[in-house]
Amino acid sequence: MAKSKRLLDILMFVTAKKKFTAQEIADEFQISIRTVHRYIVDLCDIGLPIYAEQGRNGGYTVLTNSFLPPILFTEEEAVSIFFAFQSLKYYRSLPFDAEISSVEHKLYNSLQSEAKTRVDKIRSHIAFWNPKRTIDSPLLNEMLEYSIGNRDVHIQYESKTGIREKHIRPIGVYAHDGLWYLPAYDYDKKKILLFRVDRILSIISNEKSEAEFMSLEEWFDFHEVKKPIRLHVHLTMEGVRQCKSVPYFEGFVVTQADGTGYIDTIIDKGELSFITPLFLRLGRHARIIEPMELIDGLRKQAEEILTMYQD
Template sequence: MKKSERINQILRFINQKQHFTLQDLMQEFQISKRTALRDVSSLEEIGVPLYAEYGRYGGYRILNQMKLPPISFNTQEIIALYFAMQALGSYSNLPFQVSYRTIHEKFINELSESQKQEIARMQNRVSFQNAVQIEECKHLEILLMAAVQNIVLKIVYKNISRTIHPIAIYVLKEYWYCQAYDMDKMAYRVFRCDRISSAEITNIQPLEELKEITKLNSHSLWKPSENAVKFKWLINEEGIELFQKEHYPSMKMINELEKTYLIGTYEQNELGFIIKYLAKLGNTVKIIEPIILKESLRQYYKDLLENIE
């Protein structure tokens, strides 16, 4: 990192802390004590109001909070930001209805000619083969804001009215999902956002425990119903790679006697989903239980063969 760039970052770092030590600078910026001392001298030379405190708990203190210069990015950071935007390009619906094309144009217009040329050269060497978002989601903004502000919503999902408290939204396999607490069923559920045809704010108060729920891992919120079917499948190394690319809160890997298994549950109305997931894994898995799942999978392949014939 160039010294001028490091000094700029140190300015932001110490302005936020107000009190700091040489050790803080050494750890944060991976520099030696000698370099940290030179950087402090450079800060004083450019007029940063520093006051040295001596003793066991000494260090440096900023006398007055400073007005910082605008944030600047080096070429590597600009390229990283550009390709991060490229990776989102296939998702037409983003929270707050932000237009990707507008952001892209503003970003490019702010670059210098040399930076534009650098990105143009990179475009010919890097590409993102993203799958295109399949369905339009009209209510991402209200779902996200409800999750952030602990607001209960009345939604229409697959033509059925539901009362939910959104917890988080995420994108998976070309679809947006909303994880929420279903106030009617008193259970955690995941809703596909494109299937939500309307969403309205209510005056219903969320459960008190839901206000702190965002501190938990999202997978920890999922719980099977009493009628859920347990499964256990033997999986090989190729299957493990497929599982790591696509899996759901209702399933996990375990090791037993030097063998790897997928275990979990599925709801009775999710049989079609679990069969299609099994078909994706192909011969990388072997069904241990339930036995009835084997027959369902055989019937699935028979139907496919009939369609081919």
């Protein structure tokens, strides 16, 4: 049997057992103890963390169970995974950033020369673009871990009204438009709010929580409307095009035969402050029919802009 095949078989054997002796490997693969020790050295050289215990009851322990045995990919699968990682490069902060870079490097180096040439050519003709942000989110990994670990967190948060201390229970993190967001239950306001991760200045403390909350996936699917209000907007063709490029509006836009369209749906009144700047940007391509509060908000912002440029 080829050495590489034997080494792979032993790798899968020891990662499954986690604790083993040289004699167990010798018996399993019908090889000598001396050969077993050479294979163990080879496994350590490729990065498998093995701890040797001396003595009568000694043996070996794999220090982590996160080391996966090799997986065989087709060339097309490897290329697709490589470019999936490429789609993340425009984000300033990423969870597991070092690990992603390491996997990308290993994956590229594992490709045959022809596949590497193909990847290099594809790089020149494809991009998964997101706005390049220069804002760091240094606490991104921690907030993700607290979400997974079911922990309550006390944070310092920089909002529009200043720096506040918040007591929250994170649900998860997600990326949008080059920024990272954290839906979390705010214990003071007794509801789920959306926080910008880059605006979390520090973590004051954290503790295990007994409370059960929805997952991030459930939060995406569920938006409780406590103060329902009708949003009715007429859109030009350009308004339709732009609204369909905004995830918040995409599912609400109805396109008519002539290319114009409209939005007619129920939203929560608390979202008006979020959507007002979006409609201000649309200008004449979106005519608000209701609610009046949104019209008033647009007028106020337009007047403030006009005041800045009066002679």
